[in-house]
């Protein structure tokens with residue numbers, strides 16, 4: 209049950225290529241007909257290539273020996289025809305698999321994306337973005353190429369080799385035997401190669417993921433990098449990683465060229481030996497010239513299938529690694545949904561439960577990956593936000609405020625204790641039900657590359673034009689939104705970077721209030737606003753807050769003014785609760801936080 213650790217740095221565990229690739233079957237199953245059909249077509253095409261030597265044999269021993277011109281034309285025509293049929297079959301193979309396999313790739317990508325959306329926040333805290341990006345793009349592309357090309361030719365070329373050797377043995381078993389001899393050491397060498405190549409291939413793919421992470425971070429963090437003049441050191445770090453990847457790729461190439469050398473040189477040597485024996489046999493009349501021609505052309509036709517084995521094995525390896533990397537993410541556990549799956553009778557929402565507000569009962573929370581023995585971030589929080597009340601949550605930086613409110617929409621699961629919405633334990637609700645009743649706005653106002661309208665309406669399923677206008681008014685965003693080039697239809701850039709910090713924050717606030725949520729949870733919603741805007745947003749927020757039960761994290765007295773009561777979070781517990789004035793008089797830590805006044809009480 210323990211959450212699987214972060215992205216594995218190196219392929220420590222021994223794994224089987226075949227087992228990894230077999231895991232792809234569920235995705236390939238729906239398109240098995242065209243895929244195997246294509247392999248069948250390719251085998252027929254390859255067999256055509258093996259018929260050619262037999263026709264040659266007939267031409268040499270028949271028409272050529274007898275000086276029969278008509279037979280020569282006939283044979284030539286037949287060769288041409290078979291050549292064309294072979295070409296058309298190869299075209300057909302490609303046509304058959306292209307669309308179904310593009311579908312498989314798209315399907316796997318959709319599955320990965322869907323899974324990433326469901327995975328808990330703790331997973332995303334742990335996994336670098338670039339690793340996930342490279343798995344969703346490069347690795348899946350590699351798998352499609354493997355299924356379209358690698359797998360087919362592994363089957364086809366193996367079949368061709370087996371049939372080809374059958375044909376060779378049938379023509380002259382002695383010569384055939386000479387050619388089979390090098391196959392044994394060849395297979396042994398390929399085996400050895402495979403084990404060494406796997407390790408390096410995995411390293412290359414992981415390093416690619418790290419590199420993607422660096423690129424992604426430096427693009428997202430371009431302002432910081434420029435602002436601190438870090439582009440040189442950033443470029444240095446990038447170069448170091450990129451050089452590392454280059455070395456790994458070169459290592460791969462060295463291994464690959466070595467196996468190619470063996471695969472090319474060994475059969476060549478034995479073909480030479482077979483030719484010498486064959487010529488001698490023709491000279492003493494125990495073999496016809498036609499048979500020797502057929503024999504050598506068959507052997508030549510087998511060159512590509514044999515040569516390709518090394519390359520295909522490498523591809524198998526890389527694909528198995530890609531499959532492993534894909535399934536590492538897919539295997540990461542989604543926290544089980546404990547709530548009722550179906551909202552059948554009585555799940556009508558807040559209406560049927562007596563309003564009881566938001567209750568935290570002895571809430572304990574520790575991050576799953578925190579070192580053992582360290583104290584939990586939240587250690588027995590008891591708090592009751594009464595129905596309709598606005599409660600401000602105050603606490604030193606790092607005291608666990610953001611963590612506490614993240615528990616309400618179930619971004620994290622409690623270690624122990626309960627959280628109740630109008631008397632209903634959120635653990636008995638599905639995440640979807642919880643999130644329909646609770647709206648949140650976080651410290652970092654995240655906007656998506658979409659229009660202002662889409663960004664705000666994301667906050668609620670049923671909200672319409674009026675709700676949008678009201679939400680923008682409440683968050684005092686209507687003024688600047690109207691001034692945007694296309695009003696609410698203006699696309700705000702990636703992460704809303706084309707807007708100012710305060711503007712982004714106001715849109716995030718609009719998103720939180722657009723659905724008139726029963727419960728509103730805000731993480732310092734006014735921190736980036738100037739005093740004048742802040743006063744206006746506060747005035748408008750007051751109306752919204754009067755209709756809902758709200759928990760608002762506050763760092764400044766002005767935000768605290770919005771609240772009916774204030775709770776002080778300290779040492780993982782609610783240390784004090786009361787009105788702003790009460791706490792100012794009775795609690796030294798609170799006084800220190802709100803006024804910056806030095807006190808005799810030590811604040812940890």
Ligand SMILES: Nc1ncnc2c1ncn2[C@@H]1O[C@H](COP(=O)(O)OP(=O)(O)OP(=O)(O)O)[C@@H](O)[C@H]1O
Nearest residue numbers: 333575578585603604605606607608609610611612
């Ligand atoms: N994903 C995480 N994994 C492990 N520890 C975390 C994680 N997120 C936060 N923490 C730790 O939990 C503690 C509480 O963090 P939290 O963000 O809740 O503080 P906060 O009260 O919101 O602070 P601030 O006022 O600065 O926003 C901090 O010590 C922090 O280091």
Ligand SMILES: [Mg+2]
Nearest residue numbers: 609610611651
């Ligand atoms: Mg915080």
